[in-house]
Amino acid sequence: xxxxxxxxxxxxxxxxxxxxxxxxxxxxxxxxxxxxxxxxxxxxxxxxxxxxxxxxxxxxxxxxxxxxxxxxxxxxxxxxxxxxxxxxxxxxxxxxxxxxxxxxxxxxxxxxxxxxxxxxxxxxxxxxxxxxxxxxxxxxxxxxxxxxxxxxxxxxxxxxxxxxxxxxxxxxxxxxxxxxxxxxxxxxxxxxxxxxxxxxxxxxxxxxxxxxxxxxxxxxxxxxxxxxxxxxxxxxxxxxxxxxxxxxxxxxxxxxxxxxxxxxxxxxxxxxxxxxxxxxxxxxxxxxxxxxxxxxxxxxxxxxxxxxxxxxxxxxxxxxxxxxxxxxxxxxxxxxxxxxxxxxxxxxxxxxxxxxxxxxxxxxxxxxxxxxxxxxxxxxxxxxxxxxxxxxxxxxxxxxxxxxxxxxxxxxxxxxxxxxxxxxxxxxxxxxxxxxxxxxxxxxxxxxxxxxxxxxxxxxxxxxxxxxxxxxxxxxxxxxxx
Amino acid sequence: xxxxxxxxxxxxxxxxxxxxxxxxxxxxxxxxxxxxxxxxxxxxxxxxxxxxxxxxxxxxxxxxxxxxxxxxxxxxxxxxxxxxxxxxxxxxxxxxxxxxxxxxxxxxxxxxxxxxxxxxxxxxxxxxxxxxxxxxxxxxxxxxxxxxxxxxxxxxxxxxxxxxxxxxxxxxxxxxxxxxxxxxxxxxxxxxxxxxxxxxxxxxxxxxxxxxxxxxxxxxxxxxxxxxxxxxxxxxxxxxxxxxxxxxxxxxxxxxxxxxxxxxxxxxxxxxxxxxxxxxxxxxxxxxxxxxxxxxxxxxxxxxxxxxxxxxxxxxxxxxxxxxxxxxxxxxxxxxxxxxxxxxxxxxxxxxxxxxxxxxxxxxxxxxxxxxxxxxxxxxxxxxxxxxxxxxxxxxxxxxxxxxxxxxxxxxxxxxxxxxxxxxxxxxxxxxxxxxxxxxxxxxxxxxxxxxxxxxxxxxxxxxxxxxxxxxxxxxxxxxxx
Numbered sequence: 026x027x028x029x030x031x032x033x034x035x036x037x038x039x040x041x042x043x044x045x046x047x048x049x050x051x052x053x054x055x056x057x058x059x060x061x062x063x064x065x066x067x068x069x070x071x072x073x074x075x076x077x078x079x080x081x082x083x084x085x086x087x088x089x090x091x092x093x094x095x096x097x098x099x100x101x102x103x104x105x106x107x108x109x110x111x112x113x114x115x116x117x118x119x120x121x122x123x124x125x126x127x128x129x130x131x132x133x134x135x136x137x138x139x140x141x142x143x144x145x146x147x148x149x150x151x152x153x154x155x156x157x158x159x160x161x162x163x164x165x166x167x168x169x170x171x172x173x174x175x176x177x178x179x180x181x182x183x184x185x186x187x188x189x190x191x192x193x194x195x196x197x198x199x200x201x202x203x204x205x206x207x208x209x210x211x212x213x214x215x216x217x218x219x220x221x222x223x224x225x226x227x228x229x230x231x232x233x234x235x236x237x238x239x240x241x242x243x244x245x246x247x248x249x250x251x252x253x254x255x256x257x258x259x260x261x262x263x264x265x266x267x268x269x270x271x272x273x274x275x276x277x278x279x280x281x282x283x284x285x286x287x288x289x290x291x292x293x294x295x296x297x298x299x300x301x302x303x304x305x306x307x308x309x310x311x312x313x314x315x316x317x318x319x320x321x322x323x324x325x326x327x328x329x330x331x332x333x334x335x336x337x338x339x340x341x342x343x344x345x346x347x348x349x350x351x352x353x354x355x356x357x358x359x360x361x362x363x364x365x366x367x368x369x370x371x372x373x374x375x376x377x378x379x380x381x382x383x384x385x386x387x388x389x390x391x392x393x394x395x396x397x398x399x400x401x402x403x404x405x406x407x408x409x410x411x412x413x414x415x416x417x418x419x420x421x422x423x424x425x426x427x428x429x430x431x432x433x434x435x436x437x438x439x440x441x442x443x444x445x446x447x448x449x450x451x452x453x454x455x456x457x458x459x460x461x462x463x464x465x466x467x468x469x470x471x472x473x474x475x476x477x478x479x480x481x482x483x484x485x486x487x488x489x490x491x492x493x494x495x496x497x498x499x500x501x502x503x504x505x506x507x
Numbered sequence: 508x509x510x511x512x513x514x515x516x517x518x519x520x521x522x523x524x525x526x527x528x529x530x531x532x533x534x535x536x537x538x539x540x541x542x543x544x545x546x547x548x549x550x551x552x553x554x555x556x557x558x559x560x561x562x563x564x565x566x567x568x569x570x571x572x573x574x575x576x577x578x579x580x581x582x583x584x585x586x587x588x589x590x591x592x593x594x595x596x597x598x599x600x601x602x603x604x605x606x607x608x609x610x611x612x613x614x615x616x617x618x619x620x621x622x623x624x625x626x627x628x629x630x631x632x633x634x635x636x637x638x639x640x641x642x643x644x645x646x647x648x649x650x651x652x653x654x655x656x657x658x659x660x661x662x663x664x665x666x667x668x669x670x671x672x673x674x675x676x677x678x679x680x681x682x683x684x685x686x687x688x689x690x691x692x693x694x695x696x697x698x699x700x701x702x703x704x705x706x707x708x709x710x711x712x713x714x715x716x717x718x719x720x721x722x723x724x725x726x727x728x729x730x731x732x733x734x735x736x737x738x739x740x741x742x743x744x745x746x747x748x749x750x751x752x753x754x755x756x757x758x759x760x761x762x763x764x765x766x767x768x769x770x771x772x773x774x775x776x777x778x779x780x781x782x783x784x785x786x787x788x789x790x791x792x793x794x795x796x797x798x799x800x801x802x803x804x805x806x807x808x809x810x811x812x813x814x815x816x817x818x819x820x821x822x823x824x825x826x827x828x829x830x831x832x833x834x835x836x837x838x839x840x841x842x843x844x845x846x847x848x849x850x851x852x853x854x855x856x857x858x859x860x861x862x863x864x865x866x867x868x869x870x871x872x873x874x875x876x877x878x879x880x881x882x883x884x885x886x887x888x889x890x891x892x893x894x895x896x897x898x899x900x901x902x903x904x905x906x907x908x909x910x911x912x913x914x915x916x917x918x919x920x921x922x923x924x925x926x927x928x929x930x931x932x933x934x935x936x937x938x939x940x941x942x943x944x945x946x947x948x949x950x951x952x953x954x955x956x957x958x959x960x961x962x963x964x965x966x967x968x969x970x971x972x973x974x975x976x977x978x979x980x981x982x983x984x985x986x987x988x989x
Contacts, residue, residue, distance in 0.1 A: 094936070196576070243893070245893075246893070273919075292918050293918060296892035296918070296920075297916050297918045300892050300916065301891055303893075330911070333911060333926070334883060334884040334911055335882040335883040335884055336882055374854075376884065376886050377912075377924070400817040400818055400877050400878070401816060402815075410778035410782050411725070411727075411728075411778075411781055411782070411785075423989075429816055430984075431983045431984065433983035433984070433985075434779050435731055435775065437774050438778075439780045442816075442983065499912060500913070502913065502915070506901075507905075
């Protein structure tokens with residue numbers, strides 16, 4: 026019973042934990058060398074931005090924001106948020122057009138590759154000397170002013186965090202971020218549905234330290250927890266706020282009281298973090314931060330795993346062209362939900378479902394069902410007795426060779442027990458493919474759809490990342506829990 | 508489209524129907540010979556009752572009530588309701604004791620066999636010269652007086668119907684009763700859950716004739732229909748009445764406005780009657796009244812039927828000792844419901860269920876499920892994340908060889924995917940038999956329980972009635988519909 030700690034054990038445990046946190050910090054704190062490299066690239070891009078400004082005669086301010094500006098970035102991270110900030114008097118349309126033009130110019134002058142991206146508004150993602158630099162146009166606003174576009178908030182976040190956190194706390198943010206990464210709940214992307222960097226910063230700002238966040242999370246109850254650092258709301262209004270945001274966790278943005286910083290956190294990520302926190306405090310280990318690398322599943326392992334289960338593993342593979350990961354994963358999750366519903370409506374029991382994608386060229390949907398074939402007999406519900414459709418139903422089924430029992434009245438409805446037209450899962454999906462709502466972009470590639478069952482599913486992609494996913498999807502184990 | 512009748516067709520149809528009804532009436536109207544026999548037996552029992560009265564010095568009035576007294580009995584019926592009626596001043600306890608004693612005496616003096624029975628209070632069922640005579644003690648009450656015991660109502664019903672119905676209408680009652688028998692919804696017993704004789708009489712009293720009842724039933728909507736012949740209630744109160752009685756059909760008893768004469772009518776019987784009425788009017792046939800006798804199912808037929816279905820037919824057989832059919836069928840239906848729920852909870856899909864009993868020595872439960880064996884893998888739900896049971900769940904499953912996937916968090920709960928202990932349906936039932944609630948009287952015989960699957964089920968009883976039931980249960984066809 027490690028949860029009921031004796032005083033002496035607490036000491037030992039504390040020592041163990043602080044040793045672990047020291048090790049983590051050593052690995053997540055950027056080195057002097059890293060910092061110097063980042064400093065140099067920032068210097069260069071700032072100089073280029075100034076050149077572009079004077080060349081085009083357009084006035085803007087260039088500034089690094091985000092985790093680098095806040096000094097909460099993690100060693101090894103190669104992401105830089107570079108903002109080009111325009112005065113508020115410029116109309117939004119002009120800001121977007123000029124901003125994008127200037128961002129492209131900067132990327133070109135840096136001799137990097139780049140592409141246009143779109144989040145809340147368009148920006149440029151440039152790849153320069155191994156770094157990914159997001160060049161984002163936004164308005165220059167002062168602290169306390171209302172943001173005009175969503176990206177303007179970034180300035181305010183940077184100022185807020187720099188005012189709020191000590192450099193020790195910034196290290197605590199790094200530890201928390203690494204913990205979130207280790208347990209795979211880091212990031213607000215749709216694929217993850219987890220905790221953003223800014224959210225990690227706010228949690229440290231509110232609770233004080235990494236361990237305090239972990240300890241506090243024990244008392245978080247989903248859809249019942251509000252964190253309001255700046256006390257914008259009266260605690261008596263929390264019920265209303267919870268209803269308004271309708272998220273497992275609500276963290277009021279200190280720079281915008283109408284925004285929930287934790288909006289992306291899914292109930293699953295919320296629950297995993299809550300449990301991992303408790304688990305780490307009882308069984309501290311470096312594994313929470315740096316889980317062992319997953320080995321790709323081998324064919325032999327795969328075959329032995331699926332043989333034990335006695336289920337039917339179904340694979341659906343689509344070839345795609347690149348789209349934004351958030352759009353892609355939004356559509357993937359919706360397709361999975363629709364596929365699951367479809368199969369259950371048709372008489373299969375869906376045990377588990379999942380999807381893998383390289384986000385470039387292929388998506389593989391995986392569904393585990395209880396059988397490959399339905400039994401021939403199907404109980405088919407007809408209309409209520411006395412309804413308008415009654416006569417048609419009876420005419421249809423009274424002398425029908427597919428009917429094995431009925432038409433018969435059960436309670437107030439008609440039923441027939443008939444032979445199915447199709448019993449095999451692949452056939453059923455193929456012949457009713459239009460009942461499954463693949464998203465807009467996935468639908469475009471529906472002609473590339475291939476099916477596979479059981480052993481066939483293993484060869485659906487040759488990529489290691491797929492084989493790793495396959496292991497994870499089958500084992501469903503947390504490496505930090507073993 | 509026979510439902511949209513042309514004028515000429517109506518004429519033809521009417522002729523056809525009236526010919527059928529004439530034929531039916533000929534067969535259901537008691538013959539002079541029958542009437543004479545009944546008259547003689549009533550004369551004799553009345554004489555015997557008088558003797559007993561003077562022998563014991565107890566004053567009561569003896570009277571035939573029920574369908575014979577109302578002249579609504581059907582040719583071939585051999586049931587006589589003989590009431591011994593006591594003055595109201597006698598206490599209930601005394602009436603029951605003396606009544607039963609006198610009833611026994613009468614039965615003995617008639618040299619018949621008899622047994623004690625119990626409905627709302629005890630009575631004697633005597634078998635004399637081929638007739639079943641219920642000798643029932645009750646209070647002698649005048650029309651308009653409140654009944655003291657439930658059986659006292661019978662006097663009032665007899666008076667009411669005799670005042671209300673012409674002799675032509677009594678023939679219409681006979682036709683309606685035979686229709687109800689033919690479509691198997693006649694009788695308020697639990698096994699049938701149908702229309703009692705008195706209810707048939709009231710329907711004729713309200714609508715006028717057999718065909719009018721059939722036509723009217725088209726407008727009956729379940730849980731929405733109130734028939735209140737004596738207009739005890741305001742139509743604006745019908746919603747309240749429907750709520751109070753909560754039955755598919757409400758027919759207010761003209762002699763007791765707090766009683767629903769149709770209380771026994773199940774939604775199934777209600778729906779069958781509604782549909783059969785419509786069907787008869789469109790496709791009139793003698794089959795509705797006198798359906799062809801069902802042939803017992805042969806082994807070859809049985810095997811060919813079940814082979815097509817691909818399901819698993821499961822039989823559970825109990826040996827019983829005789830109990831009252833209403834108690835027996837009450838327990839049978841409850842057991843079936845419980846068995847169905849149990850199997851579904853355990854992972855089987857129940858396609859159909861039913862039961863047969865000779866009401867003497869055996870009960871056979873039949874269940875059709877989608878498979879004989881579950882797949883080895885079972886998705887098992889654990890406690891919510893953060894709950895008190897969480898630690899136990901994880902301790903139990905973390906290093907468990909039966910676990911194939913997990914423990915894993917899905918939404919806010921823990922799950923494991925584990926190997927089942929048992930997969931075979933018979934084994935599962937046997938090892939969890941206590942989770943199935945057989946009624947009190949069936950439970951007594953639980954040690955006699957035998958299981959069978961598919962072809963074995965055919966030999967569960969050698970009785971023709973069982974083999975007929977088996978055909979009906981598998982075919983689920985209405986003989987009047989073909």
